[in-house]
Amino acid sequence: MKDSPNDLYQKLLKGDRRAAARLITLVENADPSARQALKMLHRHSGGGHIVGMTGSPGSGKSTLTCRLARHYRDEDRSVGIICVDPSSPFTGGALLGDRVRMQELSGDPEVFIRSMGSRGALGGLSVATNDVINILDAFGKDVIIVETVGAGQVEIEVVKYTHTCIVVTMPGGGDEIQAIKAGILEIGDIFVVNKSDRDGAPRAVADLEMMLETKPGTSEEAWKPPVITTMALAGEGIDELAAAISAHRGFLVESGLLEEKTVQRMRAELLEILNLKVSRAAENALEEEGVGAELVRRMADREIDPHSAADEVVEYLLKRAGR
Amino acid sequence: MDKKIRVFLAKPGLDGHDRGVLIVGQALRDAGMEVIYSGLKQTPENLVEAALQEDVDILGLSILSGAHMALIPRIMELLRESDAGDVTVIAGGVIPNDDAEVLVAEHGVARVFGPGTDTREIVAFIREREERR
Numbered sequence: 001m002k003d004s005p006n007d008l009y010q011k012l013l014k015g016d017r018r019a020a021a022r023l024i025t026l027v028e029n030a031d032p033s034a035r036q037a038l039k040m041l042h043r044h045s046g047g048g049h050i051v052g053m054t055g056s057p058g059s060g061k062s063t064l065t066c067r068l069a070r071h072y073r074d075e076d077r078s079v080g081i082i083c084v085d086p087s088s089p090f091t092g093g094a095l096l097g098d099r100v101r102m103q104e105l106s107g108d109p110e111v112f113i114r115s116m117g118s119r120g121a122l123g124g125l126s127v128a129t130n131d132v133i134n135i136l137d138a139f140g141k142d143v144i145i146v147e148t149v150g151a152g153q154v155e156i157e158v159v160k161y162t163h164t165c166i167v168v169t170m171p172g173g174g175d176e177i178q179a180i181k182a183g184i185l186e187i188g189d190i191f192v193v194n195k196s197d198r199d200g201a202p203r204a205v206a207d208l209e210m211m212l213e214t215k216p217g218t219s220e221e222a223w224k225p226p227v228i229t230t231m232a233l234a235g236e237g238i239d240e241l242a243a244a245i246s247a248h249r250g251f252l253v254e255s256g257l258l259e260e261k262t263v264q265r266m267r268a269e270l271l272e273i274l275n276l277k278v279s280r281a282a283e284n285a286l287e288e289e290g291v292g293a294e295l296v297r298r299m300a301d302r303e304i305d306p307h308s309a310a311d312e313v314v315e316y317l318l319k320r321a322g323r
Numbered sequence: 324m325d326k327k328i329r330v331f332l333a334k335p336g337l338d339g340h341d342r343g344v345l346i347v348g349q350a351l352r353d354a355g356m357e358v359i360y361s362g363l364k365q366t367p368e369n370l371v372e373a374a375l376q377e378d379v380d381i382l383g384l385s386i387l388s389g390a391h392m393a394l395i396p397r398i399m400e401l402l403r404e405s406d407a408g409d410v411t412v413i414a415g416g417v418i419p420n421d422d423a424e425v426l427v428a429e430h431g432v433a434r435v436f437g438p439g440t441d442t443r444e445i446v447a448f449i450r451e452r453e454e455r456r
Contacts, residue, residue, distance in 0.1 A: 021378035100362035
């Protein structure tokens with residue numbers, strides 16, 4: 001039994017979890033029929049607060065996400081969770097294990113958890129993540145938590161798609177800072193030192209605070225990212241973390257940055273879709289006889305250099321688009 | 324379009340052994356599927372809810388506790404109640420042949436894989452089933 005895009009849309013707005021789950025699958029599979037539903041859903045999204053959760057593998061992102069979701073449920077707020085785990089670049093398969101750490105949330109229909117394979121995307125998310133955020137947003141989730149692939153240094157895509165970005169680290173024998181090198185330090189709105197019962201926690205906090213203090217380009221009125229210590233397993237520090245998230249949201253609203261972030265997010269989303277479309281068009285042009293295929297042969301014969309060949313393809317695509 | 328087979332491997336009931344189900348999970352992953360693992364000690368209600376949210380094609384149940392004749396029919400019933408009877412359910416673990424026959428014939432389980440099953444057989448079964456869909 002297959003629902004039409006319009007059926008999915010109608011059901012989803014009525015709170016049908018199955019419709020939301022099905023639409024997410026269509027989006028993940030890049031099924032063309034998802035487009036119609038996404039189009040209609042767009043104006044219903046924008047109400048949820050989107051929280052990014054990133055950090056090194058094993059730092060406790062899933063457990064923190066689970067505890068945070070519990071906190072929001074106690075406040076009677078609905079929660080959407082997107083967990084991205086790596087897909088194998090060789091087979092495309094993935095073992096998605098984040099639910100194991102979120103068992104206490106299962107069975108609560110007000111918490112919608114979706115596990116996603118990264119499916120070849122870099123940066124810690126998957127290509128469909130943003131569409132899935134929008135679906136859960138339109139589905140009416142008050143808070144949407146996006147947990148990235150754990151890698152430590154490159155998964156900074158998440159900052160483009162979230163309102164509040166949390167960077168999780170843990171005490172690890174003096175090498176904490178390794179996990180929060182350039183790039184990751186800039187994207188955090190809130191830093192968490194999890195597993196704070198371990199040796200070296202105060203040192204990790206002090207180091208982080210010092211690095212944040214001396215971060216260039218911080219002005220008086222800018223947001224000062226707090227460093228919060230938690231023991232996610234024991235549930236300690238979760239109230240403080242939730243308070244920091246709502247303080248950050250308050251700051252965004254008052255400073256007018258929320259609107260700016262939304263615009264930035266839309267821009268990033270548009271650019272990503274355009275990149276995909278343009279690169280597909282370019283790939284197709286390279287296959288066309290007399291166009292790309294000819295150029296590639298001339299390059300191999302050293303008649304034309306790669307940059308000039310690229311200019312010719314761009315020229316060709318623009319001319320064809322103008323027709 | 325790039326359709327991936329999504330599988331939810333779950334451990335219903337009070338059963339603390341997951342070596343077998345994890346080996347199956349790895350084999351399915353290496354066959355290019357997206358495998359979601361539940362963790363231990365799931366209630367039928369919780370795992371059906373999770374299967375719905377994850378919109379899986381296949382639900383794999385691993386039971387070594389002996390409670391399969393109580394748990395699996397309940398799970399099948401919940402799936403039907405949730406209008407998710409189209410999810411293919413397979414089972415594995417320690418399930419005697421007589422029980423396996425009843426589960427397939429009377430409760431709608433697609434197949435029960437006993438101890439010693441070659442993981443390639445499971446992969447082939449799932450692939451064939453999904454192609455026919």
